[in-house]
Structure formats: structure tokens, C-alpha cells
Amino acid sequence: MLFEQGNPLFLLSADRSRFGLLARAQQVGLPHAGFECRHWSLSLAGLMQFRHDALSFEPLLKNSLSEFKPDLIHANTLRSALLLKRQQCRDIPVLLHDRDLKAPFISLHIAARRIHTLIAVSAATAEKWRSLLPSENIHVVYNGLSLPELETAPFETRTGFCILQVADLLPWKNHRLFLQVLRKLSGRIPGLRAIIRGRRRGRESAKLLQVLEQQARELNLEACLEIRTADGDATAELQEADLLISCSEQEAFGRNIIEALAHGKVVVAVKAAGPAEILAQCTAASLCPPDAEALAQAVMAWHADQKYLHAAEDARKFAAEFSLDKHLQNINYVYDKMIYEEG
Template identity: 30%
Template sequence: MKDHSAPMRKKILFIDSPLVPTQGGGQKSLLLLMRGLPAADYAVSVAVPEGPESDFCRDARAAGLALHKVAVSYRAVRALLRAQAPDLVHCNSATTRLTFLAALNARLSGTPFVWHVRVMEQAGWKDRVIAGLSGRIIAISGAVARRFAHSPAKVRKVYNAVDTAVFAPGLGSGDLRGELGIAPGARVVGTIGRLVELKGHRTFLRMAGKIGEKAGRCVFLVVGAGEEVYTRELKEYSSQLGLEDRVIFTGHREDIPALISLCDVVAAPSDGLEAFGRVLIEAMACGKPVVAGDAGGMPEIVENGVDGFLVPCRDADAYAAAVLRLLADPARAAEMGRNGLKKARRFNVANHVSGVEKVYAELIG
């Protein structure tokens, strides 16, 4: 006999509306959240704009999630909400047309709407319009929360998560040295992220040039992919700096934990608009010391001198000095790595999911 006393699962419709086609940290964080929500309590599906099958789509399907592709039009979004009849719409996006259409249709249908914001850049009146249509706004850092000073009562800060089963110390790097052509004993400094201006790769390359041979043989990894033109510009800039034999552009890689394990130091030279700094907690979870910029959301992750160093954004000299300090003092680097590992464990998936569930509870009980 069916147990009518059992609570009904809440239907959550996620909508992902990325600004770029490549899968970034925001989509990786969304996948962790969707997989982490208790299946006994939530029925989860996700919608994305019509277009080619992306890495995010493939990963969502592989996780067993129902995925819908929707045209970016009022009628299509209205039809999606009517067909899915969710208890709550959770939009993972920047200020896009799809975000607005989802928020508008949710309001017109009386469906609670959560806007999960992962960027710091303000969008003027568009922010105010979508914030007005939102029941709650999840900000991934205090830096993002400050973007919504006009709607503080709606904002809830929930930090991103790291999968500590995937990113952990002692994972080993296999034969990556041989594959990448890194000599035995060479020190490795890496930066990981999409190849876009925001991530500060030119600062990283200038830093590499300033470090040179001061720490002995040192190799610099640029891990990630981006648009062809920008990637070519970075490689040309590396050549202009005379770094052809020291900088390795790996392109897109799936083995990020192993690449982090290969590094002695992980640098995040993003400019002042880095909203969080996902790679920082991934590196910390692997027990690696980090060097990051002192703006945006990064100071909320890194405690200067304890689990890494914070330096002025875009200051290649300061980045080089901090990296050299870590390479010259392995004991201190190891201590920072241990401190970072303790901190990273607080950014686990369970804590992240719990934070989001508290936001849901404010809207749908």
C-alpha cells in the first residue's frame, strides 16, 4: 500500500545561462550542488539554452539529471515552466536574457525564484530588475553580495564547494612529468582556469619571467583552454618574454587533481574581479600553498601568511616574490599547505548543500 504520509519531493528546476560556451567553475559548482541535493527530498532537473551539446550537458546527463534545452524566448521559457511545474526555479547565471525571462515567468506563475550569482561585475538597472523578481539571491562571496547593496534583505552568502573526495593530498601525479616533458627535480608553479582576461595570465607570464632561474630549474604550467585568438596571444607573449622552454600550455585537461599534485605552488593571478577563486580551494584541498590577488573574493579564502600569500593584483613583482619565498622555504610551504587543507575541508559539498537548502526553506518550507 502506498504510504500517503511520506512527504512529496520538492521539484527544483535549475536553469544554467552561461556567458561563455566553455564549462567554467560556476557550472562545476552547480553540478556539485545538483548531485549533492538529497534525492529523497528533491527531484532535480536542469535547463540550458538551445545549442550544441556542451561539456556541462554531457556531465549533467552522466550524473543522471534530466536536461532540457530551451529557446531563449518568452514563450519557450513559459512553456518550460508550465511543463515542469517546479516548486522552485534556481537560476545559475550572470545577468542574461534567459535569466530575466526565467525570473519573469517564475513571478507570473507564482513560483519562487532563486538567482545564484557568481560574478562581481554590476549590470546596472538589469541587476535591479532581476533582483526585484527574485525571492532570494545567493552570492558566492561577500564580494558578490556587495553588488546587491540595493537589495540586501534578499541576499544570502553561500560559498562554493570543493569535492574533497576528488581533490585531496597524496593523490600522486602519475607520469605527468614525462608526458609534459618536465625534468626530474624541476620545481613546478601552476595556474589553472579558463584562458580569459579575467584570470590574469599575462601577470602569470611576467611573474615567470621575473622568477627565471632564481629558484633553480622551474617550470610554469598554464592549465586551461580558451578562445583561439586569446590563446595564441598568450603564447606569443610568452615567446616575447623568452619563456618558450619554461612555460607549458597544457590546453584543456580533465586530470586537474593530478596536475595540482604536480605543482609546488599554485598561483591565482586573477584581476580584482575574481568573485571567488575555486582553484584556490581545490589547491588547498590537495595540501598546496597558494598565491592569490588581494581583491575580489580571494581574501575570503586565503589568510595571508597562514595558508598562502595575498599580493596586489596585476603586480608581477609581488607574485614572483611570494612564489620565491615558498620555493626557498619548503618547510613553510608545507605548513601553509597543511593549514590550507584544514580550511578547504570546511568548503565541503555537504556544507554547501546545507547552505542552499536553508535558502530554499525560506521560500518553500
């Protein structure tokens, strides 16, 4: 969207997935180049991988800076900031867009020496930087989504009831708690169905999928549960579902929560980190402790007298506060502030 607004951009990305940044840049004609970068573990092997990836990235960055001559560098995620060498970027202000709730302190310390400004997707995400950066250089900018998704749908009575978890197949997303909630609800809501919509992320995801399928069998949930792992977004599932459950205690923001609200769906979420922050004033959501019975009770309360349908308009109005336009205005404000201070 920044490119479509007329901002000259050059994208360097390691996201080569089918629907990733490089594919989207190609579609809209955004100048771009790809590189290789792994997720480094906190180990000797991870350190060696980081060193290899950083050395491989160095000539690409050098050529890109020479040809494009940017006014600032927007490093999207901590990994990106760690790849930047101070001597290469000493005359260019670096902005880190942090989307991770937690990170090793050594990584934060190294990155803090390389960046000028921080944008965090939530106050919870920004907290870990408070002792490392001046407060005036830390900005909280919530994620934004496209408003065409927020079209008002007519009120309708629906048969059955479908609960949904949208979460990539990673252990910290806590799919197992979702299954425990489903077990608590089983037999208490007529026509109950459940969907887990989660993309696979390598071997770890394949293992987790096996664990979840085994747990579903042990809890006798196979008849009412469907696990979908296709690539792409979860639009079809958000339209199909009646209520979204967010089970993680480690969400930096929770974009799927806002997307669900934008579709007129109420949300039941664990009261922690990003979701606790962004849903604090939302009348179409319930915040609960990370306990299956508490989450199940909240779902039951929304199901009673079809309250979830009556809250659909409130859900859409709340999601509109996280519009892409507002998000871009806030990003551009930070850009302008950085360039003014450097000038």
C-alpha cells in the first residue's frame, strides 16, 4: 500500500512462499530482490547460520543501497535488523518494525545499536525495548487491514454453530487448549462444529498435526472437528464460522482476531499480551484466563439467545478502528519524523 500511494520503495525479502512478499511485489510491479534467511536457533548451530546468512546478505544490501539510495530503511522484524551492518547503514536511519512478543536479550541488544526508531505492533511488544531505546523513538502502531472486508451483512438466523481457531501449526499457538474447549462444549451446543485453520511451518508443524489428530481421537472429537492446513488466507473459514477462539498467551497482536471481527464474528480470547490489549474495550469479545472451562463458558454465553449474531455490527465497527488507512497514516508519520530529525 505504501508503494501504491506513490512512495518509492525497493523491497528485499526472504519470503519466497507462494503468497509471500516477493510474489505480491511481482504482482504490483514493486522493485524487489530475494535472499536466503533462516530462523536462527539460540545455539552454536544457530549462530553459524546467522553468520552465513549475514555474510550472504551483505553484497546484496551494498548494491541495493548504492542503486536505490534510500532516505530510510524499514526493517520488517528483528531478523531483518540483525542482518544490517552498522558500517553499511551509518548514514541512513533504520526503523525496526517489531512483531515479536519475545526475543533473546542478546538479539535485542545487538539490534538496538543498529536502529534509530522502533515501531511495535502492540504496547506488549514494545515493552522489552524500554530499557534499550529512548522512549521518544518507540512507537506503537497497530496492524491494519483492508476495509473492503468490512461490508455489513444482513442479520440472519443460522442453523448449527461453528467455532474456529485460526493459527499456524506452531506449539505456542496452543491448539491443544482449543481441543479441550471443544471437548467441554461437546453435547452442550446443538449442531456444534469446529475448525482449526493453520498453515504448516516445516517439520515442527507436521509433528504438531499428528499430536492434534491423536488428541482429537482420544477426546472423541473427530466427528465435529476439521483441521485445514492449506496455504492462503482464512477468508472462507471466517465466513463459515460463528465465533473465533484465540488460545495463545504469546500473541504480539492477533491479526486474525481483527479479521474475525471485520467479518462480524465475535471473539473469545485468552487474556494475555496483544489480545488483552486490543480487545480491552471491545463489546464483541470476551477475555478469559487460559482455562478450558472459562473459555467454554464464554462461548456458551455468546451462543445463548444467539447473542453472537446481535453483536455482529459492533464487531465490524470495532474492526474498522484498525483500518489500513489509519495504519498507513501512522507509519507515514513515523517516516516523516525520522527524516525530519535526520535533516
